[in-house]
Amino acid sequence: MSEIEKKTPPPLPEKLVEVRGLHRAFDKVHAVQDLSFEIHRGQVVGFIGANGAGKTTTMRIMATLDSPSSGTVYVGGEDVMQHPERVRRLIGWMPDSFGTYSYMTVFEYLDFFARAYGFKAKERAERVRDVMDFADLTPLAERPMNKLSKGMGQRLCFGRMLLPDPEFMILDEPAAGLDPKARMEFKNLVRILAQRGKTLFISSHILSELGEMCDTLLFIDAGKIVYHGGSEQLRRSNGNGADGKAQIVVDVAVTGDPQSPALWAAMNPGWKLLEQKRDGARLALAASDPADLAAGLRKMILDGVQVVEFHREERKLEDAFVDMIKKIQ
Amino acid sequence: MASIAPSFPIEADFSDRLNPLLVKELRQGLRNRVFVSSFLLVHAFVAIAIGFETLSIGFSGEQSGNESWMALQWAAEVLFVCILLPMRALTATEDEVRASAPDLLRLANYDAGAVIFGKWKTQLLLSSVLLVSLAPYHFLRFYVGGADVISQTLALLWAWSESAMLSALCLCLSTLRVWARCIWIAVLLIPLWITLVPPSLLLFGHIDGSGIVVALIVWSVVWFGATMFFLTLAISGFDTQMRYRHLAE
Secondary structure (H helix, E strand, O other): OOOOOOOOOOOOOOEEEEEEEEEEEEOOEEEEEEEEEEEEOOOEEEEEOOOOOOHHHHHHHHOOOOOOOEEEEEEOOEEOOOOHHHHHOOEEEEOOOOOOOOOOEHHHHHHHHHHHOOOOHHHHHHHHHHHHHHOOOHHHOOOEHHHOOHHHHHHHHHHHHHOOOOOEEEEEOOOOOOOHHHHHHHHHHHHHHHHOOOEEEEEOOOHHHHHHHOOEEEEEEOOEEEEEEOHHHHHHEOOOOOEOOEEEEEEEEOOOOOOHHHHHHHHOOOEEEEEEOOOEEEEEEEEOOHHHHHHHHHHHHHOOOEEEEEEEEOOOHHHHHHHHHHHHO | OOOOOOOOOOOOOOOOOOOHHHHHHHHHHHHOHHHHHHHHHHHHHHHHHHHHHHHHHHHHOOOOOOHHHHHHHHHHHHHHHHHHHHHHHHHHHHHHHHOOHHHHHHHOOOOHHHHHHHHHHHHHHHHHHHHHHHHHHHHHHHHHHOOOHHHHHHHHHHHHHHHHHHHHHHHHHHOOOHHHHHHHHHHHHHHHHHHHHHHHHHHOOOOOOOHHHHHHHHHHHHHHHHHHHHHHHHHHHHHHHHHHHHHHO
16 A cells, blocks of 8 residues: 555553553674653653654654564554554654755655655645645745755754654654754644644754753663653752752852862861962862752851852753663673 | 754655655766766757758648658667667666675665666666657647658657566676676677667667557567566576675775
């Protein structure tokens, strides 16, 4: 069958995706090992891992493009191995690489896939038009594909994914190589789709952006899930799942002995010298209770240390991720 | 987002009844620089040949002795249909891979067979477009020079069928790695061209007599067998690329 039959879809289960004991081996390399997780309808899930961690393999299996060595994946209640054609009606796939057809315009590319997905005549025209408007491709409609910039190409790829109006979208490194403006536009598109109740599964190396876009983060390392939860929870964790400490960083000026901030830090428990400068220093205090941070700062001022600037330091997702990997190793 | 009235002809397009792959291939094929420039060159060449032929008949008053012009015209047509057009298919599946399309085609429930047949049918259509567009010149020659239209039409069909078979072979070769493709071009495609094209050049205006029926039957069997064999190999090769290409990246 070359065109997807369009029927009234059955109601989708609340657990839109269920991955159970997923394992994928290529000869002696175990790309994915005993992976299990669930994605609920309407969630935006960030999928994070280093190169070779097994992200793309997992995503390809979920998208019916690869077969697991063992384990099961259900999308919308359908087994991806048993009924790939049913699963394909639910999913949109945006690969990490985007190539171009020669002698084909943006409109023709979308029109081809709209035809392939079974849209006819006016319905097809409307669908292509809607997608081009949504992804801001209308001004590029007649531009040859090979004359598109990286950002434009990603938008086209994104638009193609949206053509069948999928419930579940799998995006493999969608923001890779995009400039800041294009990244911002992409984030906005994701936000709109999330508001419309779509379920998105996005892999990326840019953890801070995923933290902003996603409800849930899934960290994968060496083919295994090492974290599944919210970004705030991860930021606050100290790497082993327990709530960690907040930290304030204080820049101080030195008028007399340059070693005085270091001495002061040594005499006051909890404080540590981060950096010694020619005309000042940078100190830090970490504490579980914010009141302890306020007390520590007050004591510093009362002791006559010349505070120039202070700020509470948020732990970056990247740091949290690195800490977690170190703990595991 | 605000809807902007598009300037492109969104509905005045290819019919919905056509296979989407065929539509895509035709859009690309009819815009391909090699196809368009060769198409125009063949037409220009044939028009000039017919012009000279008409002039020479006008001056000499004789209809014989124009074989050289006819042979030149026929050579241009055969070279285009049997060599240039099949060569277009040598990079056909590579173009899909370069466009990262195999995964996307699978998700649209297209298998390798649909893709390869779509490409092959496009090749047939493009060669048909050329041959049909050249038909008026042949009729002109019939009126001006009294040429045998039936014999010429049979020769055109013969060239068309050769083009279809060679296109299937080129599609098959396009699924191979570049070095393997070069080897097979040297050991199979070029010898086939040498074997098939020169006799085709001699056929023009000489297909007649009782032997033609036997020749056509033999050729049809060989043609069908070879074409299906090449297409099957092409499908198998492209299926492997569709399934396992990502492992090589």
